Amino acid sequence: MTFFFSETVPVTTGTVSVAFTDRRLDLGDLAEPAARDAALAEVATATGATPYLMHQVHGTDVVLVEDAGDERPHADGLLTARPGVALLARAADCVPVLLVADDGLIGAVHAGREGVRRGVVTAALDSMCALGSTGVRAWVGPHICGACYEVPEELRAEVAAVVPATSATTSWGTPALDLGAGVVAQLEAAGVAVTEVGGCTREDESLHSYRRDGAAAGRLAGVVWRSP
Template sequence: MTFSFIDTVPVTTGTVSVAFTDASLDLGDLAPEDVRAAGLAEIASVTGATPYLMHQVHGATVREVTDAEGFPDADGLVTRATGVALLTRAADCVPVLLAAETGEIGAAHAGREGVRRGVVTATVERLQALGARGLRAWVGPHICGGCYEVPEELREDIAAAVPATRATTTWGTPSLDLGAGVLAQLAGSGIPVVEAGGCTREDLTLHSYRRDGAAAGRLAGVVWRTP
């Protein structure tokens, strides 16, 4: 199965679809070129749109896509265009997809630094600057706070910026709940959310860096608009 989750919503100028891939595809930068190309070809076939990737750098830069060219350094993408599928890739980080009633779409990659720096909020604001109204979000599979163990100093550093991220593992050690941080940021922006997936470390049908190390692939959140 290609998708672990898929949803479709009507907008004023067509239909927006969102989906999250499972471990049957590997769309990571380190995947063999033929494996990644096959995954992108499958997404293009399913969506009828041209997949658009970003080179994710754990920051808060958001780029607007006006065509299907390039591979920008960014952790957020937005567009008004149809025929383009925006992808955010992850293997424990939080993939977030956004769609507006007015037709604009966005995708964000929120790791530790992305949550700290507010990449999801920045993506929302960029969409609003494009005229997006009636935004909603889908938060995809990511590692849960019960599994994401970190040193206490790191937990406190991130939690100082985003208090909702402070967590404890199921075995009692310091951890981060990046998903809770993203949900708090979306709530602060007044964006309703669909939670579309469980813990990547616990679910063997999903990619997880914490579980599989360097061998881990990358799942993708995909959002696209059709006329």
């Protein structure tokens, strides 16, 4: 399996890997069960770890995963210090964010419009800090760009009032939101080093996009895991 992007980074406890899948896999809840199971099996084989998913609800809850067998939570952020567990944040235009601390604590965050406005990434960073982690780095995965994510003017104003960096205009001149810019601004305000992976999901047909494909859209994933 070849990821859309992958990188391995050293931490004090060994190494952590971050990666993003593309349209070759569909990890969405609405995928055919056989296809989704096959996609999860590919992720498991590629990472050597057990994939762990969350029921993403566009909120700010962040859950610490103690074991890959734990019940799948309703949340938009996952953290773990356990090797052999691959955390997944899934998206089809929203922003998947992967977090790695110097001590090997890792996180996966799903940041949609409401998550950006309500600060789910900041909530994940606060949880990592509360657990004693420092030196956090972030990878911001493929998402819909500000030139493509058209919204009503009222909605742009509402989100931008909280996260000014999200205010954008489409390439055709209408109000838009740049969720990726908002996420990067939140990360940088917290002193986090950011790697932007790039790729607009609506423009790049190798990626899943709800804005482009509607209900037929699958889900890509940001994946982070710590090697034993």
